[in-house]
Amino acid sequence: MNLLVEKGKLYTKNMVVGESVYGERLVRRRGAEYRQWDPRRSKLAAAILKGFSVTLGRDSTVLYLGSASGTTVSHVSDIADNGKIYAVDVAPRVMRDLLFLAGKRKNIFPLLFNANLPEEYSNIVEGVDLIYQDVAERNQADILEKNARLFLKENGTCMIAIKSRSINVSKKPGVVFGEVESQLREHFRVLKKARLEPFEKDHMIFLLVKK
Amino acid sequence: MLTPFEKDGKKFSGPEEAVHAYLGSKEKPVHVGDLEAVAISKGFVRSRDDFVRYMNMFSIELTKLRIKERLSPLTIMAQVVSGVEDIDTATNMLYERLGEIYDVYFPEANRKMNLETMAEMLSEDPQRKMVAKKMKVRDSSMGIEVDDAEISMMKSYASSLKDLLVLRTKLVKYVEDTMEGMCRNLSALCGPLLGAKLIAIAGSLEKLARMPSSTVQLLGAEKALFRHLKTGAKPPKHGVILQHPLVSGARNRGRMARALASKIAIAAKLDFYGGEFIGKNLLKELEEKE
Ligand SMILES: C[S@@+](CC[C@H](N)C(=O)[O-])C[C@H]1O[C@@H](n2cnc3c(N)ncnc32)[C@H](O)[C@@H]1O
Numbered sequence: 365m366n367l368l369v370e371k372g373k374l375y376t377k378n379m380v381v382g383e384s385v386y387g388e389r390l391v392r393r394r395g396a397e398y399r400q401w402d403p404r405r406s407k408l409a410a411a412i413l414k415g416f417s418v419t420l421g422r423d424s425t426v427l428y429l430g431s432a433s434g435t436t437v438s439h440v441s442d443i444a445d446n447g448k449i450y451a452v453d454v455a456p457r458v459m460r461d462l463l464f465l466a467g468k469r470k471n472i473f474p475l476l477f478n479a480n481l482p483e484e485y486s487n488i489v490e491g492v493d494l495i496y497q498d499v500a501e502r503n504q505a506d507i508l509e510k511n512a513r514l515f516l517k518e519n520g521t522c523m524i525a526i527k528s529r530s531i532n533v534s535k536k537p538g539v540v541f542g543e544v545e546s547q548l549r550e551h552f553r554v555l556k557k558a559r560l561e562p563f564e565k566d567h568m569i570f571l572l573v574k575k
Numbered sequence: 576m577l578t579p580f581e582k583d584g585k586k587f588s589g590p591e592e593a594v595h596a597y598l599g600s601k602e603k604p605v606h607v608g609d610l611e612a613v614a615i616s617k618g619f620v621r622s623r624d625d626f627v628r629y630m631n632m633f634s635i636e637l638t639k640l641r642i643k644e645r646l647s648p649l650t651i652m653a654q655v656v657s658g659v660e661d662i663d664t665a666t667n668m669l670y671e672r673l674g675e676i677y678d679v680y681f682p683e684a685n686r687k688m689n690l691e692t693m694a695e696m697l698s699e700d701p702q703r704k705m706v707a708k709k710m711k712v713r714d715s716s717m718g719i720e721v722d723d724a725e726i727s728m729m730k731s732y733a734s735s736l737k738d739l740l741v742l743r744t745k746l747v748k749y750v751e752d753t754m755e756g757m758c759r760n761l762s763a764l765c766g767p768l769l770g771a772k773l774i775a776i777a778g779s780l781e782k783l784a785r786m787p788s789s790t791v792q793l794l795g796a797e798k799a800l801f802r803h804l805k806t807g808a809k810p811p812k813h814g815v816i817l818q819h820p821l822v823s824g825a826r827n828r829g830r831m832a833r834a835l836a837s838k839i840a841i842a843a844k845l846d847f848y849g850g851e852f853i854g855k856n857l858l859k860e861l862e863e864k865e
Binding site: 446448450456459460462463466467470471472473474475476483484485486487488489490491514532533534 | 635
């Protein structure tokens, strides 16, 4: 396993030895180099520390929606070192950073596409074991459903991070999360859910499987 | 069928050829399912390692080209517009500080200097005799006497301020020329700087061209809109388009803002899709509204 939990801290085994991706600390453990994984910078790390099981193995195929510049993607790439990560984002600005990252990590496939239009990349992305979504869009549940319908394998899982403010600023986070959850439940079974405090304010993450 | 490995059964020589087929292709992508298994079974790649290396190269190349398609000199211009605002902030701070400094030495002249004259005068020679003559004030002052060290420091301060003002003029000229060349309709309707600001806030000309005019109307008022949604404060009626003289001078600003926003939506579409030049007519129609 390329993931290490030690005294409440997370580390992933560095695929590109000697290089830190976003300024995170490099440490030596078990005769190898590991990168510290900061739960305040990565919601996936926060979720794991909140007790989510890691549905991600060394051979996993992942569709990552909203990769941004690749902070979290880099750790997913460490964990699924023999896997494949289809990393989608719409913003050219952040994609440029992701290109540099993918140049060094061959299991990352950067794709500049809109996650709202999965048909546009349906002949590039294949069936996946995990869809991880963090896109800060209003119709997040809908985006996940469209992508899961096309790409999620029968026994695959989804994780979706929701920021209440990007859906509706005038409603209380709890209300927004409730609404999103009922939308999600139309198509998915909820295995686990949690708020991400104290690592992130007003965020919630869900672990889902197809109904 | 088009995949990163083949088109209609014909194998690509490598990721580069595949990428070009993708960019030129108008055909609707078909979902392939297990791409790796297909690629191996058809003999396009030999192993998973092979597949991973190929897909990594393919997606990197494809993404590089897709990014390039989205960039243009307008992307640079949008940054330059923000650069002009940075300079305004910086020069105002420098002006205030230099004013505090000069006020100790020659308050009678200081009082009469705006940003431009201060940069101009003090970068030449800050001494009373010179400044008094040019500003037409008496050189007997209630300020204190200072040494060469202070004079030379004030002079350097003012030169830097002047340099920034020169840079500002050049940046504004660059924005004007770029807008004139690439966004003639917007430029004629809003003036080049406001037009460029709208593009900067929207993110790109393409995004501006796709926006409904109700959104255009509020571009730049995101904070107020946010406050309205969150606390129920009064909703904003206009964003940066308030800077348009027809809006700021209107009796009914809300109504004019709405009218201008709908013209901007038209102008942006024409500029983005390469349409005719009717910017001046759009402006005239607005003027007649008032
Ligand atoms: C909060 S950031 C993701 C941070 C990232 N998951 C991490 O932990 O490092 C949200 C990203 O979603 C992207 N995004 C927003 N809407 C999108 C869409 N419709 N399709 C793809 N990406 C989108 C944004 O460009 C942004 O980079």
